[in-house]
Amino acid sequence: MKSVAREDKLRQFLVKHGHAASTRSHLTGDASTRTYELIQPHGKPNLILMDAPPQPDGPPILGGKPYSQIAHLAENMRSFVGVADRLRANGFRVPEIFAHDLDLGLLLIEDLGSTGIIDAKGRPIAERYLASMETLAEIHNHTWQSSVDLADGSTHTLPLFDRDAILIEVDLLAQWYAPYKLGHPLSNEQLAEFCAIWQDLVPIILRSEPSILLRDYHSPNIIWMDNAAGADRTALIDFQDALIGPTAYDVASIAQDARIPIEPELESELVTRYLTHRRSIDVEKFKQAYAILAAQRVTKVLGIFVRLSQRDNKHVYLGNLPHVESYLKRALQHPVLSAYRKWLETVLKF
Numbered sequence: 001m002k003s004v005a006r007e008d009k010l011r012q013f014l015v016k017h018g019h020a021a022s023t024r025s026h027l028t029g030d031a032s033t034r035t036y037e038l039i040q041p042h043g044k045p046n047l048i049l050m051d052a053p054p055q056p057d058g059p060p061i062l063g064g065k066p067y068s069q070i071a072h073l074a075e076n077m078r079s080f081v082g083v084a085d086r087l088r089a090n091g092f093r094v095p096e097i098f099a100h101d102l103d104l105g106l107l108l109i110e111d112l113g114s115t116g117i118i119d120a121k122g123r124p125i126a127e128r129y130l131a132s133m134e135t136l137a138e139i140h141n142h143t144w145q146s147s148v149d150l151a152d153g154s155t156h157t158l159p160l161f162d163r164d165a166i167l168i169e170v171d172l173l174a175q176w177y178a179p180y181k182l183g184h185p186l187s188n189e190q191l192a193e194f195c196a197i198w199q200d201l202v203p204i205i206l207r208s209e210p211s212i213l214l215r216d217y218h219s220p221n222i223i224w225m226d227n228a229a230g231a232d233r234t235a236l237i238d239f240q241d242a243l244i245g246p247t248a249y250d251v252a253s254i255a256q257d258a259r260i261p262i263e264p265e266l267e268s269e270l271v272t273r274y275l276t277h278r279r280s281i282d283v284e285k286f287k288q289a290y291a292i293l294a295a296q297r298v299t300k301v302l303g304i305f306v307r308l309s310q311r312d313n314k315h316v317y318l319g320n321l322p323h324v325e326s327y328l329k330r331a332l333q334h335p336v337l338s339a340y341r342k343w344l345e346t347v348l349k350f
Contacts, residue, residue, distance in 0.1 A: 002035075002051075010051065013106045014039070017099040024049070038111070045111065047098065052077050052105040062168070070168045072159035073241050077105050080240035082148045082156025086212070090142050092135070093225065093235040102152055112223040112235045124219070124260050126269070128234075132222050132254055133270045135234045137277035140247045144212040161213055161245025163202050170198050170296055172303025180306045181348050190347050197339050201292050204336070205246055208289035209281060213245035218257045247278075248286060252294035256330075258301045261323035264330060291334030298328040325350070 002010070014020065023040040027048070037049040054076040058066045068075055077100065084094045095110040117128035147157040159165075174194055179185050186194070214221075216238055223235040255270040256262060262270075271290065275283060301324055305317040329350070332341040344350035 006051075006053070009104055010049070010106065013099075013101055013104070014049070014108075017108060019047075019108075039108065048095070048109050048111050050077070050080075050107040050109060052080075052107075054103075054105050062164070067168060071165050072161070072243055076102065077107055077240065078102050078150060078154060078156050079242070080107065081150055083158075083212075083214075083239045083242045085148050085150075086144065087139075087236060087239070090139075090144075091231065092139065093228070093232045094239070095235070095237060102150070102154075112225070112237065115224045115226065116219055117222050117224055117234075118219050118260055122260060124257070124262060124266060126266055128222075128224050129254065129262075129266065129270060130273050132217075132234045133251070133273045134277055135231045135236075136217060136250055136254065137274050138231050139214075139250075140209075140211045140278060142211075144244070146244055158212065158242060158244045161205075161243045161249070163206070165243070166202050166205060166296060167195075167198055169300040170194075172307065173299045175303060176306040176310070177302040178348060180310070186347070190343075193343055194347075197343055198296075200339070201296075201336075204288065204292055205296070208246040208248060208285070208293075210244055211247045213243045213247075213249050214239045215241045215243065215250070215253070217250040217253045219254075219260050222254075246289055246293055247281075248289040248293040249297060252290060252297050252331075256294055256298065256324075256327040258298075258305075258320060258324055262327075267330070288334065288336050291331050291337055294331040295328060295337055295340060298324055298331065302328070 014022065014024075019039055019041060021042065025038045025040070027036040027038055033055070034050060034052040036051070039047040039049050041047070058068070060066055062070055067073075074080065081097060081100060081102065084097060087094045095112055097107060097109050099108040100106065117125055117132060119125055144158075147155055149155050174186055174191055178190075214236070217236075221236065221238040223237060225233050225235055251271065251274050255267045255274075275281070275286070278286075302321065305320055305324070308314040308317045328344075331337060332344070
């Protein structure tokens with residue numbers, strides 16, 4: 001529930017931008033602390049109010065920094081505006097931003113609708129997933145500037161997906177998922193082995209092909225635009241945590257959708273479709289990077305889903321564990337992950 005002071009700021013923001021009489025209704029949020037409202041002006045198109053007060057994620061845990069800074073998560077909405085500007089300028093469909101107060105973390109953005117890439121029963125619509133993969137390939141075929149100037153005079157620079165960010169993400173498995181599976185924390189020896197495995201994999205990640213990395217390129221963040229063509233069919237939202245990092249990360253994000261079970265056959269078809277539109281890349285190097293990044297992402301997600309349950313009382317996310325675990329088992333078939341596969345089998349009986 002919003003504080004009285006925060007609610008007052010929201011009302012002032014809406015009044016300032018001509019929505020004193022507009023109808024407000026709460027929308028279901030996501031796994032973050034952001035909240036959303038549907039704003040319905042009389043006789044005009046609906047808008048979305050994004051409420052994302054600037055804040056770090058928790059106490060310092062490494063080098064005086066909280067998790068959000070180490071992992072390069074957005075702590076304010078300058079990143080959303082900056083990434084939206086980049087994507088729009090390169091021809092990709094993102095919500096128009098009609099008003100914002102970046103210091104308060106308030107944005108009025110275009111309502112793109114609620115038609116997604118899954119059906120009413122929560123199953124993937126293959127045609128739409130394949131179209132989304134084509135859009136991602138087109139994104140990766142562009143050259144991206146790392147910095148953009150914003151209207152308020154500030155500059156947003158895309159951080160690098162660096163060693164610390166990679167390792168702090170996989171550590172979520174060690175800190176949350178492993179104790180959940182075992183009933184007790186990892187031993188010092190088990191944790192040291194886990195860390196050593198990922199220390200060895202990080203250099204391969206850092207050498208892989210870079211591009212803009214949207215980070216959560218999967219079903220909740222892709223809106224299907226029925227009457228559009230090409231990349232405009234797939235409108236993008238929730239990209240404020242974008243980085244510069246390996247192309248294989250976002251490919252794994254949608255081909256192994258953490259929210260929706262993706263069968264192996266569709267995963268294979270999705271990766272093949274991506275490669276068809278990225279003819280200039282080295283396929284074998286990409287497949288190695290894909291296996292590592294798929295494992296890295298799933299390792300993070302398993303920890304996040306347990307954390308959401310135990311820390312935030314969002315227990316629904318535990319229902320996703322079985323298919324996410326199956327994704328990790330698929331990735332582990334690549335020889336480059338043999339040491340990680342042995343650790344998971346030995347320690348977690350995976």
